[in-house]
Amino acid sequence: MGASLDDDDDTTPRELVHFITQQTRFSLLNDILAHPQQLPSMYELVELNPSVSDATVYKHIQKLIDVGIVKEVALDDDQRRQGYPWKFYGLTEEGREFLKDHKLLAAEETLQRIYETISEKPKKMIKYENAPRPDGV
Numbered sequence: 001m002g003a004s005l006d007d008d009d010d011t012t013p014r015e016l017v018h019f020i021t022q023q024t025r026f027s028l029l030n031d032i033l034a035h036p037q038q039l040p041s042m043y044e045l046v047e048l049n050p051s052v053s054d055a056t057v058y059k060h061i062q063k064l065i066d067v068g069i070v071k072e073v074a075l076d077d078d079q080r081r082q083g084y085p086w087k088f089y090g091l092t093e094e095g096r097e098f099l100k101d102h103k104l105l106a107a108e109e110t111l112q113r114i115y116e117t118i119s120e121k122p123k124k125m126i127k128y129e130n131a132p133r134p135d136g137v
Contacts (some may be wrong), residue, residue, distance in 0.1 A: 017102050024060045034111035039083035039133050047125050069095035073134045084131040
């Protein structure tokens, strides 16, 4: 499927909704929306999806990037710190607009409240949640 947010693509909005609401991809989108900065690292996404492999999480994030829903953002070299992540994943402006237009953002606040209640987080995850994120993203 050549799904994309580009106007040049022949994918219908309905096909794109079906594509992004596939269970793993939709779970990853929900994880991004629930994250305190809406910019989780790959490690955080893997931790939040224990029922799928690291490779599967990566593959589906890549598919969401390919269609223009998600973007990868990185810290500048001078902002990177040893032992902390430097790549993060968040919604593109177009992706956020598409989700909003198709009523897929309705649970955003609820997802954030649920995320805040996760009490059994590994120390590394807490450390990564508090890692510096790129400014103005």
